[in-house]
Amino acid sequence: MGVRLLVLVVLSVALMVVDARFALLKPVRSQMSLVLMQTYWITDLPQRLYQGVASQFGSRTELVAENEKLKTENLLLQGRMQKLAALTEQNVRLRELLNSSALVNEKVEVAELIGMDSLHGPRSDVEPWEVRLRVAARCEARSDAVRVGNEVETLYTNGPSGGGGASKSVRQVVAVASLLLARSAVNPRIEA
Numbered sequence: 001m002g003v004r005l006l007v008l009v010v011l012s013v014a015l016m017v018v019d020a021r022f023a024l025l026k027p028v029r030s031q032m033s034l035v036l037m038q039t040y041w042i043t044d045l046p047q048r049l050y051q052g053v054a055s056q057f058g059s060r061t062e063l064v065a066e067n068e069k070l071k072t073e074n075l076l077l078q079g080r081m082q083k084l085a086a087l088t089e090q091n092v093r094l095r096e097l098l099n100s101s102a103l104v105n106e107k108v109e110v111a112e113l114i115g116m117d118s119l120h121g122p123r124s125d126v127e128p129w130e131v132r133l134r135v136a137a138r139c140e141a142r143s144d145a146v147r148v149g150n151e152v153e154t155l156y157t158n159g160p161s162g163g164g165g166a167s168k169s170v171r172q173v174v175a176v177a178s179l180l181l182a183r184s185a186v187n188p189r190i191e192a
Contacts, residue, residue, distance in 0.1 A: 138173070145170045 137148040149168035
């Protein structure tokens with residue numbers, strides 16, 4: 001076995017020297033490269049097939065994951081839109097409930113939405129955790145002002161427990177106006 005190996009090594013070195021010096025084996029080498037190219041292509045085929053299938057399944061998996069993410073995002077956005085529609089509807093209802101101007105024939109400031117979901121953040125369903133309102137009304141009769149306060153207090157007591165408190169007050173306002181007077185029109189004096 002050792003002699004055979006030695007003969008093959010010597011023969012290989014001799015062929016390399018002859019090929020390098022005389023280029024006698026160039027046509028043989030080009031023919032062999034054509035045959036070996038087919039062999040390389042066939043032996044590489046399973047690896048290329050595996051990579052192609054893996055990339056297809058990887059792409060499909062990524063697409064399915066992205067699709068699920070977009071579906072979830074879409075549901076959240078639909079929930080927010082429903083919440084906004086519900087709040088808009090509630091604002092309309094509040095304005096109808098508090099439409100004291102039709103009752104007393106006078107301009108009335110109604111309700112302002114000053115916050116929602118401030119404690120816990122937005123929820124995925126339609127109902128917000130909490131809604132904060134500020135309601136102020138100007139009425140001709142005290143009884144109408146009390147009625148507006150009672151309506152707002154009813155909204156508070158029908159909401160969640162521990163809502164942070166509600167206050168109502170009815171007071172007479174004669175007039176509130178900001179005026180700029182000339183200094184000569186003001187007569188300062190101190191009375192004891």
